[in-house]
Amino acid sequence: MKQNFTVRQSALDGVEAFLAVAQHRNFRRAAAELGVTPSAVSQAVRTLEARIGAALFARTTRSVGLTEAGERFLSRAKPAFEELVAASEAARDLGQRPAGMLRLAVPRSVVPLILEPVIAAFCQAYPEIEVEIAASEEMVDLAAGGFDAGIRLGQLIAPDMIAVRLTQPFPFMVVGSPDYMRGRKRPAAIDDLRQHACLRLRRANGSIAPWPFVDGNKSVEAIVSGPLIAHDYATLLGAAIRGVGLAQVPAPLARAPIADGRLQALLAPFAVMGPGVFLYYPGKRQVLPKLRAFIEHVRYRGADAAQGAATARGARKLRRANSR
Template structure:
């Protein structure tokens, strides 16, 4: 038969009073230590003895001693109570200052282009906080999986989350290597993708994502095919760099390879806009200081990140106009 190990309400009442009397062998000194009257100490211990079902103390007019039951109770209760006090102090410390383990779930692609600078500066500013980054393309339930916050593209964030913008909106760009585009005729229209090898992304729910475009004011989704299916952007981008085919990725992820001449954007007039990257976290009335410190840190640096990204977009737009 399953046993019930739930601690009943009030089971710990009187334990601190008993431990203090056992230490001092005096109701008066125990009362002074705890800041109550000797009468209150006596009542608390009588109630404890009633719940335990045995006398714990031997009281005379001259001294206070322990019964055998009291000795055994002291042996087990003292270390347990000290652990409870220590646990309370640790929890109180975490609730009063930024400290402890901060767990973040992020896509692997954003770590080198966005998160490394934020984490490095945060760790220097808050040395008592340990940061754990779990890089994964999966859309996890951050509360159920024990994460404090996450970083994701805005379109993948649930409506009940609080989101802090990290980047401006950006296009989803189709890119291919110069070698691949020499072997295949460069696509000029969306329908031209039928003749191309297209690298695809498998979503966390198991489905393969279509490619998204805009044609005038109309949103268009296209089912493509190709030699590689991946579940993260860096793998798909790497396949494109190696000439396996075309890939559709957020522009910031491809920017380094494009600048280095390893990839070339195509179908740019049809590129849809993605909402950008956000830090998100549950709405909590009692937020731990470590998370509050990280959010404030991100907000204090998000303006410079946004301005830098916006400057790159303006520079690219000006070059295209020329």
């Protein structure tokens, strides 16, 4: 048997009409303010009175006054309705301009790579946006955690998310400190890692990640062993710098310690390319101005960095050509 379903009337139905009549003590003036007919206002008030179970207005042919029930209802309903209107305007404001709290779920290793170079400039450019960064290696549920977006390596992002590229693809490099390599044979092939202490990463699902490589056209996953397991690349990098063992980390993370001599790059011909770092958010969610502003800011900074790198490469090529 088919059931009958009815939509429950809202407790707010007729309240705006009541407040307008209570203010003007006149149904026609209340109707003009609301942009409806006097009969529509009268019907809304009658429906409200029926739902409450008490007359709110004392009506005569010449005047409209509040009953005792109407006075009590007005004293509570007016501030509550004004607060609701203010809440609606505040929410609408966030939908129209970059403002409010921007919450990002970010792995620790990405903070120095992506956020530190841009966050100060972003905060200066958008002073009405507060940025909260939750640094964790856990794959969080953005909606359940109240996050606007997350930042992750591309291969870790679910396919139903909208992904925005923040970096170009980069290799995963094996690195070791000069102190660690002193007295040890430099690995020349993937199998040589069996003779080395390798620092490993535990994934968010609890498994220990193998080290991925490419050997010609073939993908290889090496099962390595060593004295340390960590949950993030930043910890692995720090341990490698201190000579605990070899680590495989994203190349941008290792760039500075390689440049200043604290680390050496190893097995470069076998390095696998990762897709890069992406910002992601649920595909069905409307992009609020605060998030759109952050995306455009990061993209703009990334374009500037890429152009700067290209200019530097061109200058180096020109110097080499002139030196010949």
